[in-house]
Amino acid sequence: MSDLQQVWLVDSERALKRRVRIEVIGKSFALYEQLWRSEAYFFDDLVYLGKQGESHVFGLEDGLKARPKWRLGFKGELPAELVALLPGTKRPLISNIGILIIAFLCLAIVYFAAS
DSSP states (O other): OTTTEEEEEEEEETTTEEEEEEEEEEEEEEOOOSOOBBBOGGGGGGGEEEEETEEEEEEEESSSSSSOOOOEEESSSSSSSTTSOOOOOOOSSHHHHHHHHHHHHHHHHHHHHHO
């Protein structure tokens, strides 16, 4: 389905970023390497973890079930055939500039309250 150059995986066993191929099976997917295949996972179990460099990063939703700890990244834009299946990418509520403004306001309040 997707280009091998664009999809990568970091798991807790090897802790190395490696290129994988994603195979869509209805509302689930499996990851493939040369001599390895993951179990099938549902797209509904993924959560968007944010951007890491040029990549959109997803992980499995933490729950009560024993889950492997991994991050799945899509370098560049998300593949068009997966956009409807993947969870939505959300922009942060407060950007870095917003945090700076809030910090300066807090400093001003403390400064003027002390005078």
